[in-house]
Amino acid sequence: MNNNIGIVIVSHSAEVARSVADMLGIMCDQSINIAHCGGNKDGGLGSDVDQITAAISSAWSDSGVAIFVDLGSTEINSKIAIKRLSKDKMKKVAIFDTPLVEGALTTISIASGGESLNEIQKVLKGMSLSLL
Amino acid sequence: MKPFFVSEDKLRFMVKHTAETVISFEVELNELDSAIGDGDHGTNMSRGCKTLLGAIDQIEYDSLRDVLIFIGKTLISSIGGASGALYGTLFLTMGENIDENPTTETFIDAFDQGINETMILGSSHVNQKTILDVIVPVLDAIKKQPDSFLDIAQVASIASNRTIAMKAEKGRASYLGDRSIGHLDPGAHSSDIIIRSICEVLCDYE
Numbered sequence: 144m145n146n147n148i149g150i151v152i153v154s155h156s157a158e159v160a161r162s163v164a165d166m167l168g169i170m171c172d173q174s175i176n177i178a179h180c181g182g183n184k185d186g187g188l189g190s191d192v193d194q195i196t197a198a199i200s201s202a203w204s205d206s207g208v209a210i211f212v213d214l215g216s217t218e219i220n221s222k223i224a225i226k227r228l229s230k231d232k233m234k235k236v237a238i239f240d241t242p243l244v245e246g247a248l249t250t251i252s253i254a255s256g257g258e259s260l261n262e263i264q265k266v267l268k269g270m271s272l273s274l275l
Numbered sequence: 276m277k278p279f280f281v282s283e284d285k286l287r288f289m290v291k292h293t294a295e296t297v298i299s300f301e302v303e304l305n306e307l308d309s310a311i312g313d314g315d316h317g318t319n320m321s322r323g324c325k326t327l328l329g330a331i332d333q334i335e336y337d338s339l340r341d342v343l344i345f346i347g348k349t350l351i352s353s354i355g356g357a358s359g360a361l362y363g364t365l366f367l368t369m370g371e372n373i374d375e376n377p378t379t380e381t382f383i384d385a386f387d388q389g390i391n392e393t394m395i396l397g398s399s400h401v402n403q404k405t406i407l408d409v410i411v412p413v414l415d416a417i418k419k420q421p422d423s424f425l426d427i428a429q430v431a432s433i434a435s436n437r438t439i440a441m442k443a444e445k446g447r448a449s450y451l452g453d454r455s456i457g458h459l460d461p462g463a464h465s466s467d468i469i470i471r472s473i474c475e476v477l478c479d480y481e
Binding site: 182183184185187188189190191192193214215216219220222223 | 313315318319322351352353354355356357358359360361363364396397446447
């Protein structure tokens with residue numbers, strides 16, 4: 144075990160989520176847990192709280208979990224998934240409001256050094272979509 | 276307007292009637308959402324309501340509290356869009372905060388808490404062209420305790436139509452800026468449909 148944070152990729156599309164996670168997996172050194180999910184329960188575009196909850200638990204690290212989303216329901220359903228966690232775990236999960244691919248790529252490049260969720264959030268502040 | 280004492284059969288009928296009505300508006304809601312969103316609000320709402328219809332006869336419940344919690348959880352896990360999280364949170368929070376034998380006062384209190392939680396989740400407030408622009412005026416109307424549930428239904432429809440002139444500040448529609456003006460908000464419209472369906476059933480009690 145290491146102290147690296149885990150990463151969850153949530154997209155409206157299952158294919159996009161899988162592809163981004165695959166790319167991250169190839170680019171990082173396997174010291175980071177990466178989980179992904181996308182689409183609604185019917186397999187169409189959307190997001191699903193149960194899948195997001197499962198992805199958080201599969202990427203779980205006691206150092207925390209960073210969730211990357213592609214706007215709208217992926218963000219709001221991720222918030223619900225976090226609310227379902229225990230109080231202790233809840234504090235260790237953050238949704239990043241960066242562009243999905245760029246934010247996640249930047250994160251794996253710094254997270255493999257064991258940086259905390261807070262430190263990574265500070266680094267990624269400049270990528271916030273709220274700055275648009 | 277009488278207090279919110281509804282028999283189990285009536286409650287079940289209310290849920291079914293509302294779900295069926297929302298499903299019947301699937302195409303219209305999709306069309307509205309195509310104009311300013313991603314075109315799936317009707318499909319999403321319909322999926323949630325079909326799940327609700329499929330399960331409502333199977334569940335056992337003793338109170339409005341149980342039904343609201345059941346509706347909230349079902350919508351959150353079945354709609355698959357932001358509307359599922361928002362409507363689901365509204366119903367779930369109402370259920371969690373309502374007492375076993377609600378009065379008009381405790382119902383208003385629970386509705387208030389449900390709206391609050393929905394606002395927090397969506398980081399939103401009124402006048403941003405969302406479901407809040409219908410449910411907040413509806414809560415205000417209930418607080419005034421009008422003579423008939425039909426008055427509340429009317430408030431919902433008027434409030435929904437007011438979103439046409441609003442500029443969207445939340446969701447995908449917000450990226451359109453001023454171009455979102457002139458379109459009825461699909462979420463406000465589905466809220467109107469839900470409120471009207473509930474009032475249609477409740478006014479039989481008057």
